[in-house]
Amino acid sequence: VSFDDGDHWQSLQMNLPVTSIRDIDVHGDDVVIATHGRAFWILDNVTPLRQSTDVTGDAYLFVPATAYRERPAGFTGSPWPKDEALAPNPPMGAYIDYVIRSASQPVTIEILDANDQLVRRYSSSDKVPVADPAKLKVAPEWFVPPSSISTSPGMHRFIWPLRYPAPAALDEAHKGAFADGVWAPPGNYKVVLTVNGTRYTQPLNVVADPRVSVSASAYAEQFALARQIESTRAPVHAALTEAGELVKTVTDEPMKNRITEMTDVVPEEQWYLAPRTTTSLRFLDSELAKLADAVDGSDAAPSADAREGYAKAKPLAEAAVKAWTEFRGTVK
Numbered sequence: 001v002s003f004d005d006g007d008h009w010q011s012l013q014m015n016l017p018v019t020s021i022r023d024i025d026v027h028g029d030d031v032v033i034a035t036h037g038r039a040f041w042i043l044d045n046v047t048p049l050r051q052s053t054d055v056t057g058d059a060y061l062f063v064p065a066t067a068y069r070e071r072p073a074g075f076t077g078s079p080w081p082k083d084e085a086l087a088p089n090p091p092m093g094a095y096i097d098y099v100i101r102s103a104s105q106p107v108t109i110e111i112l113d114a115n116d117q118l119v120r121r122y123s124s125s126d127k128v129p130v131a132d133p134a135k136l137k138v139a140p141e142w143f144v145p146p147s148s149i150s151t152s153p154g155m156h157r158f159i160w161p162l163r164y165p166a167p168a169a170l171d172e173a174h175k176g177a178f179a180d181g182v183w184a185p186p187g188n189y190k191v192v193l194t195v196n197g198t199r200y201t202q203p204l205n206v207v208a209d210p211r212v213s214v215s216a217s218a219y220a221e222q223f224a225l226a227r228q229i230e231s232t233r234a235p236v237h238a239a240l241t242e243a244g245e246l247v248k249t250v251t252d253e254p255m256k257n258r259i260t261e262m263t264d265v266v267p268e269e270q271w272y273l274a275p276r277t278t279t280s281l282r283f284l285d286s287e288l289a290k291l292a293d294a295v296d297g298s299d300a301a302p303s304a305d306a307r308e309g310y311a312k313a314k315p316l317a318e319a320a321v322k323a324w325t326e327f328r329g330t331v332k
Contacts, residue, residue: 218301
């Protein structure tokens with residue numbers, strides 16, 4: 001790589017094997033190399049290299065490359081056997097690259113929307129969740145560990161998954177700042193890096209998946225309804241979780257039966273049992289989760305069915321939470 005129009009060159013070998021190179025292409029922001037061994041080596045997102053001569057000061061935040069709102073593939077069948085040649089795909093989301101000259105603590109990264117409203121905040125002091133393979137319900141290959149903020153001297157990359165944070169009540173895995181909520185709509189954002197009290201700001205452009213054709217208004221409608229569903233479901237799920245914990249400690253059988261009847265809560269190992277009523281907390285939590293997936297699970301404006309479903313579920317959810325709150329006050 002040369003930073004002075006070819007007058008001087010330095011190695012960018014990294015983990016590229018020493019082998020015959022038969023083709024090279026700069027595809028957008030990625031460098032793609034074909035080897036004689038019929039393999040590909042890809043250096044993802046070289047925007048920091050293009051801006052490296054601009055790096056000054058105690059810290060530096062690079063202008064992020066345009067981020068594409070592409071959804072992960074999801075379930076794609078059983079993972080490839082370990083003896084198959086394969087490499088991990090690059091993480092989905094916005095690539096945020098920064099440089100720190102000396103160790104700093106803490107370092108924060110904030111994402112702001114076009115109106116300078118906070119979308120999400122990460123800190124180097126956040127506890128990054130680590131998956132225990134023995135406790136995962138899926139193959140470890142399907143678990144993508146979240147990006148973390150490094151505070152050591154040098155150049156670092158952080159990935160924002162283009163998602164708002166999930167409400168605390170819906171944070172099933174206790175991921176804290178790393179629990180993902182609804183998708184951020186395409187648009188203009190800002191990245192703010194704070195190091196030793198100094199803020200560094202750069203614009204971030206998030207664009208729609210180029211393979212789909214959806215209007216900006218449709219994305220806005222999708223985002224608005226997804227957030228409404230999320231905010232309605234959060235207290236329902238919190239109440240259901242509280243009921244599940246309470247029923248384990250209550251010794252009075254009539255009271256325990258009353259909790260079960262009101263909420264339809266079941267032991268975790270019996271999650272598959274169908275709810276007995278359409279007004280219980282468990283039924284409403286499940287329905288709102290399905291609605292959330294229907295609205296936020298694909299790039300499209302909310303359907304008429306989704307809007308109607310939410311209009312029906314919202315008052316029932318509010319009534320169920322109110323009834324539980326009143327009942328909870330009577331439990332000693």
